[in-house]
Amino acid sequence: MNFGIEDSAEQGAFRDEVRAFLATAVPDNLEHAIDPVDMSYEQYQIRRALGRKLGAKGWLYPSMPVEYGGGDLSAEKVVILHDELSRVGLALPPYYDSGGKMAAPTILVWGTDEHKKRFLPPICRGEVRTWQLLSEPSAGSDLAGVKTTAVRDGDVYRVNGQKIFVGSSHGADYSWTIVVTDPKGERHKNLSWLMIPMNLPGITVQPMDLLATGGEAGSGSGVKNAVFFDDVRVPADHLVGGENNGWKVATTHLEVEHGGTGRLADRRVIYDFIEMCRDRRDGYAICDDAGARAEIVDLYIEAEITRLFALRNHWLAHTGQPRSYEGAQYSLRRKLSGLDMAEKMLRIAGPCVLTKDEKWGPLKGAIEYFQRDAITALHPGATTDIQKVVISRRLGIGGREKEKAGTLR
């Protein structure tokens, strides 16, 4: 076994290359909003520009095939890339984009050649941004129960319905949307996925006011929205994965979202918090207290486990090995340990973790945001309960045949 990522001269050289690239590509005026909701349009544009620069090198979605604008990098190089970005407070992609994260790996499996050639390169090069539109007011965990309809009418689908908890701030070019194409059809055999251009007439985006937005480090999602479709006419060739075959496509999408393709965990806030506990002021440090130390150690251990689950999934994915419960296991762990860590921070450091006050809020308010986000992050992707359902099926608990993971590349 070898957990190392930098055991060849080539990898060392790659790290140098990435570092040199970032030194010039990341502009000085890039700001890091603690709460993604606070990211301005200008800052969003700065991040998009950086995304295009990364995309031009195939580094925006480094695991995607080169022919579609990815980098096809080795597992180690992807880790190095993430490492170096996280060093400057960024993640891949450096802004919210479900297109590269979830739609692209799904299209790679289910799209026709024509779909792949049309949709993937602009995504991988960072030219477009996409939101994922799955949840509806009456269909959250029960994704197969969505009601938004897409009715074929000549060479378009007419889409009507509502999605919630979707997207982010500052708009999108596409929405990767699950819809009902056969309202009378059997459950799981009535769904399809549409790549809907967001500039079509009849689409309304309405911001939602949430406790937090549950984003990943460095690329939090910003304001979540309700999106309304009022007789939106979507070209029929934007249907990906076959009409009424959408549930199968969904299992791939969900596998990716749950972390089945591997994710590199970056919970910088935890390491910064530990640093803060060591910090001595007026002769006093949080870690002077034995009880606090014990909890800090627990925090650290939890962060290590979560990090290693993510690393394992990343390795499994990049070496093309079969996966079963691992994606859901990582997701569940991340959710539950996130909440537990937030509460430990409250216990350890006191009410200061609840404020973003300039003077009293630790880490410029990053801990305050984490307090809210850890609660919110229990839900995106699928609730903890649903992750447990998935794990149980994959393990074959209860003696039934084991369920297979969603199809991945």
Next chain:
Amino acid sequence: MDLSLNDTQQLIQDSARDFVRGSCSREALLEIDRKPQLFMQGIWPQMAELGWTGMAIPETYGGTGNCATDVAVLFEELGAGPVPGPLFSSAVLCARILLDSATEEAKRAWLPLIASGERVFALALTEAQYGWSSQGVKLAARGEREGFVLNGTKVFVHDAERATDLIVVGRIEGGEGISLFRVDAKTPGVTVRPLAGFIAGMSEVVFDNAHVRGADLIGQGGAAADEIERALIAVTPVLCAYKVGGCRAVFDLSLNYARERTQFGQVIGRFQRVQDHLIHMVNFLDSARWTTYEALWKLDSGMDAASSVHVAKSVSSESYMRACDYAHEVHAGIGVMREYGLTLHTRMSRSLYHCLGAPKTHRQRLEKVLGLVNG
């Protein structure tokens, strides 16, 4: 043995429940959250009218002299709101400190005004090195001919932004121990600054050469550590009852939601995982409830209540926070929409977690009471 409420308590509960349903509906509380000034204009006069500002104050000083359990029954209902604000700080905590420690003259001067709701008191104890004991207190009181000059910073002071008066804990220069001062919040040199974020009703209070009169020294100078400790034992279970109310509200909300929300063609309450969340919640609720009410009974019966108080505070703080966690599990997406109202509790459960001493502090006290450590 009789674990039910008596007639008086039943009446208190009924009127408080009506009030919370009427004047402190979810919409009203969300509105107050957006515009905090609405509270003192709209809700506070009604509370005073109902006599709640005087419940914990003896008749001699203009109150109705209810026992701790009576007061707790009210606070359980307020916690169910959660109705924010200074009622606990002023009419329970500070009233108790004045009752226990102030001179007769000071009691006659201030308690009736607290009882009528005209004056609102808050306790400014905690500082940068946070804690509800006297250890962290650095605020300096320099003696001068007519009184004292205060310099220092208090932080995470509950309800200071709504207070007309502060009871400030400081050290008299050249003296031993810590002391209590009544300070008019409008005194030049006193600045109250509310803190922003996932925090409810806490402020920084800066004292920059704030002058107080000699008569505003409350209690025996230097003895505040004991004076505060005594008052905290007496009032902590009332705050615990507020958290019991919080646990109850989020449990009820979740139970109802689990009966109504359908997914996969059935109500989500059918799923055993959802049942588990609710079972955790009801366990937290009942643990908080019974530890709290036994502590109250001991206090009202004149028994030594210390061990029960420490248990109740540890349990109720932890229970309220965790009950909110499980409420979020049950509700998923809708629960984090601010307009739904659950997050008012979530934030309150965190904001009150350390108030009057964190569970950890009370556990450490319990170690002593149980004779596990010396001192």
